[in-house]
Each structure stands twice: as C-alpha cells, then as structure tokens.
C-alpha cells in the first residue's frame with residue numbers, strides 16, 4: 330500500500346474559518362478575514378473596528394498568520410452583515426478563494442534596509458494570481474505561502490511554500506530542494522508548485538499541507554519537472570534547510586535564532602511597531618491606529634503587532650496610553666494564549682483571564698525574553714516554534730514546561746521561569 334493510500338482520521342475538508350464560512354465556537358460564531366501580507370488600509374481598519382464593536386465582542390483578534398478575526402457573532406445574519414461590509418471595503422475580493430489567501434510577507438519590507446528587496450508588489454501579484462487560478466480554490470485553508478525579503482523572518486514560520494529574496498530560493502515545507510526563481514518569475518513558480526502539490530495529493534483532500542505528504546518536498550519538486558540547482562545537503566532533509574540558511578547567515582526554522590519579530594516602538598527610519606496585548610485589538614485602539622496612520626498602509630504582523638509609517642514621541646505616548654505595547658521591555662511582549670474558556674469547549678481554564686492577572690504584577694523583562702504560551706488543554710494550540718515556557722491547564726491548576734522540565738505552577742510561575750532564564 331502506498332503512503333498516500335494510508336487512511337487518515339482527518340475529515341476531508343479542513344475547518345478553517347473564513348469571512349463566509351464561520352466557525353461555531355463555544356461562545357458564538359467566529360469569522361476570519363484574510364489579509365495577504367498583512368496589508369490593510371486605515372479606512373478598512375476603521376470598518377473592521379466598527380464591526381468588532383457592533384457585531385462581535387468589541388475586539389479584533391490578530392492571528393499568527395497576520396490575519397484578523399472576529400468572535401462571538403450572534404447568528405448567521407451577523408456573519409452575512411460582516412461579510413457584506415468586509416466585501417464593500419475590498420477585503421473579500423473572491424468568494425471561491427477567500428480561505429486560501431494565506432500569504433505571509435516580511436512586515437518591514439520596503440521600509441528599512443534589512444531586506445534584499447521590497448516584496449510588497451509581489452504580495453499583490455501573488456494574491457491576484459492565486460485568485461485567478463480556479464483549480465487552486467481546492468487548496469486547504471491551512472496551506473501557507475510566504476515571501477521573505479531576505480531577512481529570514483517569515484521564512485521561519487513554517488510556510489508550505491516560501492520564497493527567499495536575495496538567495497532566490499524556494500523552500501518547500503522548510504526544505505531547499507534546489508528550486509530557484511528571481512523576482513520576475515517567483516509568482517509563476519509558486520503557483521506551479523501549489524498546483525504540483527495538488528497533483529501529488531490527488532484525491533486525498535485530507536492532506537492539507539505539504540508536510541502531510543510523505544516525502545512531500547522531493548515529490549512536489551519532481552512533479553514540477555523543472556531544473557534545480559545544487560544544494561549543499563541532500564534534498565528532503567533538515568540539512569538542506571540548514572545549509573541554505575547557513576549560507577545566508579540565518580538560523581534554521583524552529584531554533585532560537587529564527588523568526589525575529591520586529592522590535593516594538595518608534596524606529597529611526599520613521600516606522601512605528603506597536604504590539605497588541607494577547608493579540609486582542611480593541612475597537613478604540615483600532616480607531617486610534619487608523620487615525621494616526623493617516624492615509625498610509627498598516628501592516629498586521631504574524632507576531633501580533635502592527636506596523637505604521639509614522640513615529641514620534643507624541644504618537645508613541647498616545648499608543649502607550651491606549652494600552653498598546655511600544656516598550657520593548659514590556660512583560661506582555663512574547664506572551665500568548667490559546668482561546669481557552671469561554672470560547673473553546675475543550676478548555677480547562679480561562680487562560681487569557683489567568684495570564685492577564687499574572688501580567689498585572691509582572692515587571693519589565695529587559696527585552697527579548699523567552700516566549701511564554703498559556704494553553705487550556707493538552708492540545709497546546711498556537712504553541713510558538715522554538716524554545717518557549719509553556720503553562721498547560723490541567724483542571725486543577727497549571728503545569729509549567731520549560732527546557733525539558735515539568736512541574737505544577739501558575740501562569741505567574743511561567744513568567745517567573747522566563748525571568749529566571751533571562752538572568
């Protein structure tokens with residue numbers, strides 16, 4: 330029996346929500362608005378803020394893919410009203426492909442000199458090509474594209490297909506199989522690679538991601554039938570990835586050196602990065618950000634922060650007063666939590682409430698602290714890649730896991746472990 334014929338316990342279709350297909354959470358309906366490259370105009374953010382206030386629980390949730398979601402919608406009529414408004418402001422350009430527009434891009438691309446090129450035009454081109462490819466509507470809502478401008482930030486976030494500017498490398502599920510493309514050809518290559526994935530997957534619609542395919546990177550590369558360049562380690566192994574990264578001076582995905590989030594605060598280049606507590610942006614905060622951004626684009630990052638092309642101490646002060654994170658030493662930075670109670674029926678605790686309580690007494694971190702992730706059950710949804718201090722609800726408290734150790738504790742104890750490891 331071939332590996333592809335192995336039965337899967339998964340349903341054939343993934344259940345990722347979209348703007349048109351809501352997820353029934355324990356506390357109401359949840360919808361997700363895809364933002365390729367995290368790109369958003371201030372006027373669009375204002376509309377989303379109003380929808381959060383009028384139809385949702387008053388906040389926009391920032392996701393780890395740079396998208397936004399609204400939860401606790403009352404009923405199907407509310408979902409339709411939200412979708413209609415989202416479409417009116419240009420955030421729902423397709424009904425058929427809306428859940429497959431999962432596209433990360435380096436959030437500071439074109440704004441500083443750390444990247445090798447500005448990938449923002451490529452984001453728009455790739456999104457348009459994806460929407461124009463009727464067959465790619467059958468990708469799962471979990472399939473992820475990434476355009477990294479050469480600084481190796483989004484390259485570390487586990488995309489199925491990731492192009493790295495500068496080295497012109499295409500990674501398949503984190504592996505360099507020798508495929509190369511320049512900026513002029515990368516969109517065509519990404520579309521072809523996604524099609525090759527669908528061909529290799531065949532009827533197995535329960536194989537949602539490239540890593541779900543046994544030997545996926547090598548088989549998809551073979552199905553593409555294109556010339557490849559030599560890699561310095563055998564294709565399909567982590568060595569291929571490590572070699573590609575080493576040649577670019579970066580750390581492999583999932584290691585402590587990977588996925589550098591943009592530092593919050595005002596930068597000398599006039600860019601401002603603001604973090605969002607536990608990824609929940611209130612309607613008032615969203616309106617403030619839209620007002621301060623003026624007519625410029627806003628970027629939602631995969632690290633639960635926003636990028637604005639405007640800085641200055643007065644603006645930083647206003648954002649801090651509004652509860653946004655602009656101090657790199659804030660104890661809130663790097664702290665994430667799953668949905669927990671009441672939104673998730675499996676949750677054993679109100680994890681966000683518990684960690685918020687713990688953070689109220691936490692002191693500054695000194696910056697660049699280990700991530701802390703708090704979850705409501707053993708499924709550990711949203712666990713960040715790489716080293717992390719984990720607090721897992723057990724029903725009678727929490728268990729703290731860090732550096733291979735495990736002991737009973739609380740979210741406050743998880744923050745203390747982080748502080749201890751930073752000394």
Ligand code: SF4
Nearest residue numbers: 667673676705706710
């Ligand atoms: S980790 Fe458990 S409680 Fe948290 S969102 Fe996932 S299933 Fe729900």
